Amino acid sequence: METDAGVVETRSSSPGVEAAGPTPAVPVPLVTPSPRPTAGAAGAAGATGSTEAALALEAQGLCLWYGSHQALFEISTSIQRNWITAIIGPSGCGKSSLLRCFNRMNDLYPPIRYDGALRFHGQDVLRPGVDLVDLRRRVGMVFQRANPFPMSIFDNVAYGPRLQGTRGKGKLEAVVELALKRAALWNEVKDRLGRSALGLSGGQQQRLCIARALAVEPEVLLLDEPASALDPTATAKIEELILEIKATVTVAIVTHNMQQAARISDRTVFLLSGRLVEEGPTKGLFTQPRERLTEDYITGRFG
């Protein structure tokens, strides 16, 4: 339901349903953008500040309520194409909530309400009737806890492509191999693709989940603390693969690990109590933060 001032309310009685929220008979498709610039081109644009062409997602005055509880206040920020954006802040500040706005995953926790604007390649994704299945394919997500499906490694990765209509053993095998290679897991599992995914280690399971997300060729990948449950070796593998896929996928990553944010991200967004305190190139934000609150947080004075 759309109310005054563009506020979008969603009330689904069935959390967990993929396309929660008001769904008209024919969902409104999102237009495919012009070809993405190369990583180098995007980087060059971003180095001097963001340009319209380099934006994947853009929030303006974005607010979010869970019932009567307001979790996000007037957030204005952007996610640049082919960049890695880190979202940091203390527990409960709204990092996951912001990430879940980008593909409308918050709609799975009704009643929720958005206000403000959120655009994906310039198109309003908060308007009623947006094709949420298409949005979530194009803006994929990986969660803190690896959640492989109770099926084989192969079937986990082939799940999305099959749903999209990819048929034929050869075609599916090629898609699965490519996704597993991009997720840096191929060499470890190529001889046991038919075995249960639940038999993999925690770090392998998380890379499998990333492979599963990559298999449907998302344009943006949202990662919510993907390595927080992993040991340093498994964490390093996840970080390496994020840096590898950056050339073709835009990444937004929530992390509590300051070193991780500093190591892998191009841009950092700092949230506190549902508000954006500071954002900018990662190096600058960590070495010369503009805001006292940012400095206090990154130096460990709170949070």
Ligand SMILES: Nc1ncnc2c1ncn2[C@@H]1O[C@H](COP(=O)(O)OP(=O)(O)OP(=O)(O)O)[C@@H](O)[C@H]1O
């Ligand atoms: N599904 C939900 N229903 C109701 N309230 C929620 C829901 N998810 C989050 N919240 C509330 O929104 C606020 C922000 O929570 P969120 O999970 O986004 O924080 P976070 O920064 O990701 O925290 P953490 O670092 O602990 O994961 C909190 O007050 C939380 O209680």
Ligand SMILES: [Mg+2]
């Ligand atoms: Mg969270």
